[in-house]
Amino acid sequence: MKTYQLDCAQISSEGDFWQLYLETVRPDGAEYFGRNLSAFRDAISGGGPGWPDECRIRVLNTENLQKREEQFFHGLQRIAGEAAAVSGVSIVFE
Numbered sequence: 527m528k529t530y531q532l533d534c535a536q537i538s539s540e541g542d543f544w545q546l547y548l549e550t551v552r553p554d555g556a557e558y559f560g561r562n563l564s565a566f567r568d569a570i571s572g573g574g575p576g577w578p579d580e581c582r583i584r585v586l587n588t589e590n591l592q593k594r595e596e597q598f599f600h601g602l603q604r605i606a607g608e609a610a611a612v613s614g615v616s617i618v619f620e
Contacts, residue, residue: 527614528581535587540598543591553578563601570605570615580614588619
């Protein structure tokens with residue numbers, strides 16, 4: 527299984543996070559991906575635009591993102607928990 531690392535040390539906004547995701551993972555249908563939590567949930571649960579294929583995504587150094595985008599970060603954690611049960615995508619926060 528492929529593993530991607532999203533190093534969020536320099537990320538301070540939701541937009542920055544989506545840009546990092548797209549540049550690092552290079553998911554299917556990236557040009558149509560909505561760059562929001564709803565689109566991400568759809569992508570990892572149903573293979574829509576933004577689908578990373580079966581993989582493990584390690585999200586690292588999230589302290590800054592957690593402080594600046596707390597609601598977004600908690601939403602991302604919820605989706606990560608859901609993904610483990612319904613898709614071949616594993617998202618871990620380290």
